[in-house]
Amino acid sequence: xxxxxxxxxxxTTGNSSLVLxxxxxxxxxxxxxxAAALMxxxxxxxxxxxxxxxxxxxxxxxxxxxxxxxxxxxxxxxxEAARWFRKAADQGDGASCIxxxxxxxxxxxxxxxxxxxxxWCRKVAERGVAICQTALGGAYxxxxxxxxxxxxxxxxxxxxANQRYADAQCALGQxxxxxxxxxxxxxxxxxxxxxxxxxxxxxxxxxxxxxRDSCARKMTAEQISEAQxxxxxxxxYQDPEDS
Amino acid sequence: xxxxxTRRLKPEEEEILxxxxxxxxxxxxxxxxxLELVDLRGQLAAFEGSYLRQVGxxxxxxxxxxxxxxxxxxxxxxxxxxxxxxxEAREQARQTYQDxxxxxxxxxxFTPSPxxxxxxxxxxxxxxxxxxxxxxxxxxxxxxMAEANRAYEAGDAEALQCxxxxxxxxxxxxxxxxxxxxxxxxxxxxxxxxxxxxxxEQELATLRQSEIGGLKKQAEESANAGRNLLxxxxxxxxxxxxxxxxxxxTLAKHEAKRA
Numbered sequence: 491x492x493x494x495x496x497x498x499x500x501x502t503t504g505n506s507s508l509v510l511x512x513x514x515x516x517x518x519x520x521x522x523x524x525a526a527a528l529m530x531x532x533x534x535x536x537x538x539x540x541x542x543x544x545x546x547x548x549x550x551x552x553x554x555x556x557x558x559x560x561x562x563x564x565x566x567x568x569x570e571a572a573r574w575f576r577k578a579a580d581q582g583d584g585a586s587c588i589x590x591x592x593x594x595x596x597x598x599x600x601x602x603x604x605x606x607x608x609x610w611c612r613k614v615a616e617r618g619v620a621i622c623q624t625a626l627g628g629a630y631x632x633x634x635x636x637x638x639x640x641x642x643x644x645x646x647x648x649x650x651a652n653q654r655y656a657d658a659q660c661a662l663g664q665x666x667x668x669x670x671x672x673x674x675x676x677x678x679x680x681x682x683x684x685x686x687x688x689x690x691x692x693x694x695x696x697x698x699x700x701x702r703d704s705c706a707r708k709m710t711a712e713q714i715s716e717a718q719x720x721x722x723x724x725x726x727y728q729d730p731e732d733s
Numbered sequence: 734x735x736x737x738x739t740r741r742l743k744p745e746e747e748e749i750l751x752x753x754x755x756x757x758x759x760x761x762x763x764x765x766x767x768l769e770l771v772d773l774r775g776q777l778a779a780f781e782g783s784y785l786r787q788v789g790x791x792x793x794x795x796x797x798x799x800x801x802x803x804x805x806x807x808x809x810x811x812x813x814x815x816x817x818x819x820x821e822a823r824e825q826a827r828q829t830y831q832d833x834x835x836x837x838x839x840x841x842x843f844t845p846s847p848x849x850x851x852x853x854x855x856x857x858x859x860x861x862x863x864x865x866x867x868x869x870x871x872x873x874x875x876x877x878m879a880e881a882n883r884a885y886e887a888g889d890a891e892a893l894q895c896x897x898x899x900x901x902x903x904x905x906x907x908x909x910x911x912x913x914x915x916x917x918x919x920x921x922x923x924x925x926x927x928x929x930x931x932x933x934e935q936e937l938a939t940l941r942q943s944e945i946g947g948l949k950k951q952a953e954e955s956a957n958a959g960r961n962l963l964x965x966x967x968x969x970x971x972x973x974x975x976x977x978x979x980x981x982x983t984l985a986k987h988e989a990k991r992a
Contacts, residue, residue, distance in 0.1 A: 519944045522951065
């Protein structure tokens with residue numbers, strides 16, 4: 491027996507008959523990469539979110555709805571988004587009411603239905619949210635989802651306009667200019683159009699300025715100076731209903 | 734005999750008893766580790782098989798569409814770059830197809846019964862090559878161990894039992910070696926077995942850190958979160974295939990218009 495030789499013998503494992511790892515490891519690596527991306531995209535955050543949404547938390551339902559709406563972290567699915575917004579909106583979540591209203595207006599994920607769009611929009615408008623008041627005013631002005639009613643349109647525009655919401659101020663100004671829903675009054679029209687320009691975001695100012703100038707061209711110098719005075723004296727007004 | 738046993742043992746006899754016990758213990762550990770290794774390899778191979786069948790074949794389909802798109806692009810824009818890209822995409826598609834449909838994709842679920850595992854443990858304990866006496870014995874043990882591995886992977890308990898029986902039938906009678914020689918032999922066997930345990934630990938770690946080991950870990954983690962990773966992967970690749978098909982059709986229409 492030669493102990494010296496035996497010491498040089500390397501430990502031998504039983505040869506496995508399995509084909510493994512030698513083949514296709516690039517293909518496996520590819521799956522691993524894609525899997526990592528999948529896991530990261532709907533990682534802990536999203537499964538946690540889904541869990542809370544299923545438990546009925548409206549903020550989680552809204553966030554999950556947005557994730558489906560934008561396809562963030564999972565496949566984009568507008569119908570699924572609408573389903574989650576609806577659950578949160580039923581619990582009074584304002585942001586979900588707005589989303590749902592927009593989706594009914596555009597027919598994304600639900601059948602286009604203006605009266606449903608108005609119904610969800612009104613819920614938030616009544617709580618004093620200017621963007622929804624303006625949208626509701628627009629629905630009355632155009633007769634989308636409700637019977638056309640300029641008086642109601644002007645009423646909703648005014649509630650938002652009083653909150654310095656430029657879009658509503660411009661719309662209300664045009665109502666005064668045309669005499670729609672309010673008695674025609676060019677000085678008041680110009681006042682609102684001036685305010686709209688003053689309160690507009692920089693990229694919208696030019697648009698409102700065009701409306702303002704076209705209105706001013708129809709007016710006498712006296713009417714214009716009256717409008718200037720009105721605009722200077724104007725103060726935002728908090729509708730008791732919007733407080 | 735009993736008189737001999739009760740007599741006071743010489744120091745080298747005491748040592749040899751201790752070493753024999755140590756050898757028995759390390760053989761048990763080694764057998765356990767060998768079993769763990771063969772099990773992990775089996776599980777990974779089975780997982781790789783399901784991955785290749787469920788997802789790998791879809792990657793092959795995706796790469797086929799990508800290759801067709803590149804080839805169509807090269808026809809529409811016969812530049813050398815486009816041609817090179819088309820060749821590359823075609824080669825990638827061929828490679829992916831080969832990998833996805835190769836032998837590895839045929840490995841199925843591996844669930845050895847407790848009886849089979851216990852039998853393998855016995856086999857590993859008795860015939861492990863690390864317990865060889867000399868080069869001939871090593872060759873014989875290596876051969877038996879390889880057969881035992883195959884029988885285990887095939888789930889063939891009967892074959893495993895036959896291997897064990899055959900090995901024991903042919904086992905060399907203990908040679909009339911002196912106590913000193915036996916002590917040296919046992920010490921060397923222990924040290925070889927310990928080295929093998931370390932080697933197995935490394936092999937286990939290598940397997941766990943391999944690509945397929947990592948993918949399996951991801952799958953297990955996502956299963957804990959109530960998800961099915963392979964299903965999700967398959968869905969995502971299917972979506973990519975659909976997009977690739979649409980791209981291909983758009984290009985084909987474009988080519989038809991030009992023709």
